[in-house]
Amino acid sequence: MIKIKIRKKLSKKNYLLLAITAFVVLIAAWTIASVTGSIDAIFLPNPTKVLNYYVEAIKDGSLLENTSISLYRILLGFILAVILGIPVGILMGTFQKVEAVVRPLCEFIRYMPVPAFVPLIMVWVGIGENAKITVIFIGTFFQLVLMVADDALSVPDDLINAGYTLGTSTTQTIFKIIIPAMLPRLMETLRMMIGWAWTYLVSAELVAANSGLGYTILKSQRFLATDAIFGGIILIGILGLLTDRLFAFVNKKLFHWSESAH
Amino acid sequence: MSLFKKRNILPVRDSHIEANLANSKIYAKNIKKIYHSTKGDTLAMNNVNINVLENEFVCIVGPSGCGKSTLLRMVAGLDEISDGEIIIRDHAIIGPGADRGMVFQSYTLFPWMTVGDNIKFGLKLRKIPAKEQEEIVDKYLKVIKLEKFKNSYPKELSGGMKQRVAIARALANSPEVLLMDEPFSALDPQTKADMQLLMRQIWQVEKPTVLFVTHDIEEAVFLSSKIYVLTSRPGTVKKEVPVFLPYNRDLSLKDTENFINLRKEVNALIDHSSI
Numbered sequence: 001m002i003k004i005k006i007r008k009k010l011s012k013k014n015y016l017l018l019a020i021t022a023f024v025v026l027i028a029a030w031t032i033a034s035v036t037g038s039i040d041a042i043f044l045p046n047p048t049k050v051l052n053y054y055v056e057a058i059k060d061g062s063l064l065e066n067t068s069i070s071l072y073r074i075l076l077g078f079i080l081a082v083i084l085g086i087p088v089g090i091l092m093g094t095f096q097k098v099e100a101v102v103r104p105l106c107e108f109i110r111y112m113p114v115p116a117f118v119p120l121i122m123v124w125v126g127i128g129e130n131a132k133i134t135v136i137f138i139g140t141f142f143q144l145v146l147m148v149a150d151d152a153l154s155v156p157d158d159l160i161n162a163g164y165t166l167g168t169s170t171t172q173t174i175f176k177i178i179i180p181a182m183l184p185r186l187m188e189t190l191r192m193m194i195g196w197a198w199t200y201l202v203s204a205e206l207v208a209a210n211s212g213l214g215y216t217i218l219k220s221q222r223f224l225a226t227d228a229i230f231g232g233i234i235l236i237g238i239l240g241l242l243t244d245r246l247f248a249f250v251n252k253k254l255f256h257w258s259e260s261a262h
Numbered sequence: 263m264s265l266f267k268k269r270n271i272l273p274v275r276d277s278h279i280e281a282n283l284a285n286s287k288i289y290a291k292n293i294k295k296i297y298h299s300t301k302g303d304t305l306a307m308n309n310v311n312i313n314v315l316e317n318e319f320v321c322i323v324g325p326s327g328c329g330k331s332t333l334l335r336m337v338a339g340l341d342e343i344s345d346g347e348i349i350i351r352d353h354a355i356i357g358p359g360a361d362r363g364m365v366f367q368s369y370t371l372f373p374w375m376t377v378g379d380n381i382k383f384g385l386k387l388r389k390i391p392a393k394e395q396e397e398i399v400d401k402y403l404k405v406i407k408l409e410k411f412k413n414s415y416p417k418e419l420s421g422g423m424k425q426r427v428a429i430a431r432a433l434a435n436s437p438e439v440l441l442m443d444e445p446f447s448a449l450d451p452q453t454k455a456d457m458q459l460l461m462r463q464i465w466q467v468e469k470p471t472v473l474f475v476t477h478d479i480e481e482a483v484f485l486s487s488k489i490y491v492l493t494s495r496p497g498t499v500k501k502e503v504p505v506f507l508p509y510n511r512d513l514s515l516k517d518t519e520n521f522i523n524l525r526k527e528v529n530a531l532i533d534h535s536s537i
Contacts, residue, residue, distance in 0.1 A: 165358055
């Protein structure tokens, strides 16, 4: 008899319940550890102190200001990577000649550490907003191209062949078959990439920034203000989770026809 | 990826075609297929000659690896011919085209389109007037008995229903020939038998010219008016078997003596040693 079944389906309600429990347990463990004083407040601030930090930051308006400037940087860097990366990725997944040129380059560059580009970027584009956007762009673009190419390659050959036997030309095959067929996977890729964009935010705000969530964290580090560091990190986590859920929701609505469940 | 493959450009034949091809729809002449690899060349198919006449239902059977599917894909323009030529009615093929509709073994409905839009796809490409498009779609939905599913998405359909829509999509485009590559092989036996009956009925009414590849001999005998039996690799035509069975067929035909004898005859022609 098998008592614990592998991949046994869980009801939506129970799934949500377990997910919430995990968060509650984490916060409870944190509270207990800091309130009992078993971990020094310098390493682990009291949750109420973090909450206080939020209250203060909302009151003086810095939270909203920093969040919006960070969102602006992420969105611009991400949108730029998407606008340039999607066409390149689709061409790469469709024509091997393009792939031969682009893939090795992307594979090479994507292993280069993004924070190491920061000094170079300052030289290239200065220290203004463009610099922060460029960091996020470099962090996401090369990954995105490779993943979009894989999405295009995932369209079954016979779906393309079916198009041919119904009379599509090469261009029509790309626009009427490959792109619509890959869209659900493409949107999943974008969902993952926006997550990456969030992680590059702190690197981006290393560049002579005086605003933004990443900057707040870096500044707090200098003053050993662990409550503010925690506050910043948790806020980035929450915003990242929200964008992720938003993407997941939109994908489910747009691609209800998709055979694979999200 | 097939988009990237270079297509064999064959010369378009002049209008003086041989007399015996006057009502020929598919004429494959001296087809050869060689696979190139680092280990050397493999001759997969040699000297294959096939002639499908207008309104004929022709099946190709043969042992696994004899190249029957490859031959069909060559006719569709999806696989390259190493040597020889394939003529559709009066011109040599140059790559794939709407004149050769195809139903694949795998499910190839466009999942983002409704059943109706799938059937309409080829018509839209050919810029047929919208009203006429609707009429054609409705006609073929009726032929495949799926009128109620016009606005359903492929994911809501069973395997058999998907293949029925694929047949309608190909036929709606009024191709010169309909190519079918083991379209029922993924279906359960009951659905498969129903599909065979439906396919035969469609052919009896619509009279498309069909080239049908299968490894199921019973299916071949039931459906076709002529069977080509291929040998194992290198594949070549072993025998052309005419199917002298009643024109109007239903599933009870499969129990008649004539049917069983013919099935046995074709089965005996197939080289089973390669299994």
